[in-house]
Amino acid sequence: MTAAQFLNNRFKITFIITLLLSIFSSQGIAKTFIHDVKGYTLNEKGELITFSNFAFDGDLITGMNLSEKPSKESYTYIDGKGQVVLPGLIDAHGHILGLGQNLLEIDLRGAASEEEAVKRVQSFVSAQPVSNAKHKWLIGRGWNQVLWPSKAFPQKHSLDKVIKDRPVVLARVDGHAVWVNSVALELAGIDANTPSPSGGEIVKDENGQPTGLLIDNAEYLVTKLIPSPDESQLTEQLNAASQHLLSLGITSVHDAGISKQVYDFYKSQADKKALQFRIYAMLSATDPKIDQMLAAGHIKSDDDMLSIRSVKAYGDGALGSRGAALIEPYSDDKDNHGLLVTPQEELPILFSKVLASGFQLNFHAIGDRANRLALQQFASTFKNVPDNTKRHRIEHAQVVAVEDIPLFKELDVIPSMQPTHATSDMNMAEDRIGKQRLKGAYAWRTFLAQGSRIAFGSDFPVELANAFHGLHAAVTRQSGENVPNDGWIPEEKVTLQEALRGFTLDAAYSAFQEDSLGTLEAGKRADFIFIDRDIFTIPGQEIRGTEVLQTWINGKQVYQK
Structure with missing residues (x-):
């Protein structure tokens, strides 16, 4: 080979390498500028912020409301055409x-x-x-x-x-x-x-x-006799759920109770980069291999698509089936106090094990007795495990004795609540517990007034997974047919800003993810959605009908209507 041939070949190799690096760079670290939008987000204080444009580099937001547009040579420009943009919605309690x-x-x-x-x-x-x-x-x-x-x-x-x-x-x-x-x-x-x-x-x-x-x-x-699904069936279920949730603008879900089989499945999916939306999974406290999963410690993927650092435990049943554990009997079944799914005497061991392992404990409690027992046990266990006392949760916090509500704030226990439960239950809740106990039921305004941060979710498939149904219920306290006129127990309504916070920033906070998710700010993940109406200017009754036009996760479009 002559010197000229050598140099020529070297030039070709260098050109090819440069070209490949350019291609990989443009695909993996795409700089994007979206302009002409009507955007709403919250800042770290929960204040509502509007924006007309934003930029992201790969999966991270780099700027909001840029006064000087970036170079078109370096950025892909997308015209938002005046459409409304929100942060990706987070459902803090579902069953994927x-x-x-x-x-x-x-x-x-x-x-x-x-x-x-x-x-x-x-x-x-x-x-x-x-x-x-x-x-x-x-x-x-x-x-x-x-x-x-x-x-x-x-x-x-x-x-x-x-x-x-x-x-x-x-x-x-x-x-x-x-x-x-x-x-x-x-x-x-x-x-x-x-x-x-x-x-x-x-x-x-x-x-x-x-x-x-x-x-x-x-x-x-x-x-227990139903055959466990194999991996192909789990994949089919996850794909069906993924397509549905992305079409609703949900970019992250807190999965409320997973088995060891699902734990292994989710880790495998995360390793293969196959997860289509973010999952914050809670280990099921009743799984026979719970100790093994706790011993493995926290799980967190590099792309924030999977996080496992919490445990779902089960206090009682549900109000509709009269399984919620009540301090006093059911108003419509005088001999029935409901059911404790986990016996009271087992709570100290359960709480100590989870907290000592460094995991968050998310305790299902619907009735006032189950909520009281959980709060009392948190207070007791915190004395013995003082290094893990922050951001534990009570899932549902549905019927709480009024005098127990301040304990949520005092103990830094997050009420993880589902707005559509109130509007679904309003046709039977008073029959079950009477008017007096309703004063501490579905009490969103009361919790917020004392400074509690509420994580909002849907509890799908118990309720429909559409977060705009939850936003509508939170703001109006009305059914899908917008009844009753003033809302059910209207004094517990919240503002739309507060409701959006529950489905974004505070849901992220309840999963220790507020530094990367929940709002659109520089340095956070580029998770956002386009919707078909301005929910901040229309009557609250019209929020429920909102449709999602596009869903983006990690700076990539994953759904378009």
């Missing part, structure tokens, strides 16, 4: 794979009667025939007897008439009760002689026979 499963299986939400629910089961079976169907499980969710004319809980007989050879398990909308057929009961060995487990109830008729309704811990007698 449950949503995916719900999207793929029998949907009973909105069924107007037990008969209609059964017809939906029939239609699902007809549309999805399978070979060797005997003992292949039929799973569904979403029924709510409160909406039915009879108000009565469903029974196995209506299912038995149409499904004779396959076990059927249909979860109530809140997940705290299941309606099953006789095949499922037989497979579980449940009969008249089977006692109800601690923290649960096998509902029986006047003859002592199981009706097909299993409440709270009794569900497990049947659900």
